[in-house]
Amino acid sequence: MLGVTILGNNSAIPAHGRHPTAQVITTPDDLLLFDCGEGTQIQILNYKIRRGRINHIFISHLHGDHYYGLVGLLSSFALLGRNQPLTVYGPAPLKELMERHFALSDTDLPYPLHFHAIEGAGLLLDAPHYTVSCFNTKHRIECRGFLIRQKKAERRRSDKPRSYAFTADTQFDEALIEIVKGVDLLYHETTYPHALADKAYARFHSTTHQAAEIAKRAQVGKLLIGHFSAKFEEIEPFEVEAREIFPATEAAREGVTYLV
Numbered sequence: 515m516l517g518v519t520i521l522g523n524n525s526a527i528p529a530h531g532r533h534p535t536a537q538v539i540t541t542p543d544d545l546l547l548f549d550c551g552e553g554t555q556i557q558i559l560n561y562k563i564r565r566g567r568i569n570h571i572f573i574s575h576l577h578g579d580h581y582y583g584l585v586g587l588l589s590s591f592a593l594l595g596r597n598q599p600l601t602v603y604g605p606a607p608l609k610e611l612m613e614r615h616f617a618l619s620d621t622d623l624p625y626p627l628h629f630h631a632i633e634g635a636g637l638l639l640d641a642p643h644y645t646v647s648c649f650n651t652k653h654r655i656e657c658r659g660f661l662i663r664q665k666k667a668e669r670r671r672s673d674k675p676r677s678y679a680f681t682a683d684t685q686f687d688e689a690l691i692e693i694v695k696g697v698d699l700l701y702h703e704t705t706y707p708h709a710l711a712d713k714a715y716a717r718f719h720s721t722t723h724q725a726a727e728i729a730k731r732a733q734v735g736k737l738l739i740g741h742f743s744a745k746f747e748e749i750e751p752f753e754v755e756a757r758e759i760f761p762a763t764e765a766a767r768e769g770v771t772y773l774v
């Protein structure tokens with residue numbers, strides 16, 4: 515199966531019980547982490563994620579709400595006596611950031627930590643049952659979204675192999691339509707409601723209507739929205755707005771696993 519468990523659905527800062535971005539992807543082979551905002555390891559405990567099965571961590575970009583939880587998580591893996599290898603994929607400077615942390619705290623990792631610098635769009639991981647590739651998004655700094663595709667449909671399911679795309683942070687970008695075309699589940703950020711489209715544009719983020727427009731034109735199966743602005747206590751209005759354009763929309767809720 516492919517499943518997406520939301521650990522953090524908020525933007526920028528934690529607020530209203532919501533956390534910065536992190537998602538666990540369950541695959542037939544292992545678990546993946548897409549982004550690792552602050553609080554990720556607490557959320558992993560809260561939702562009983564089998565952290566020892568996480569073998570690959572993908573970081574979309576170096577805004578803190580997407581990676582401030584990474585060094586803490588990697589350190590905890592060390593304290594827990596992890597010995598199987600772990601690979602982190604992310605922007606090139608992330609390697610130095612991690613190494614500085616571990617050097618200054620005199621931390622020796624007891625497990626092999628590999629780093630894969632993401633240079634551009636393309637294939638990142640070819641696992642037995644799935645592939646992960648990345649694509650560029652339109653953001654204030656270099657940012658990538660991720661696309662996971664199952665290689666073969668499961669035997670008891672007669673339909674096609676499943677696919678999931680995660681846009682990370684992005685301004686409305688028509689180029690995404692072709693990239694995420696026909697995926698079963700699309701997670702598109704909706705930092706702002708429709709009324710704040712100007713603000714979204716200025717800050718390189720998207721609105722509910724923009725995410726829904728991408729979903730509609732890309733003919734995806736279902737749209738999940740998240741990365742909600744901390745200014746808004748309620749997320750239901752985001753869902754209502756996006757459904758005006760793309761009815762098969764759900765606001766991503768923390769602790770919920772969405773089957774792809």
Ligand SMILES: [Zn+2]
Nearest residue numbers: 526577579683
């Ligand atoms: Zn963000």
Ligand SMILES: [Zn+2]
Nearest residue numbers: 575577653683
């Ligand atoms: Zn960002």
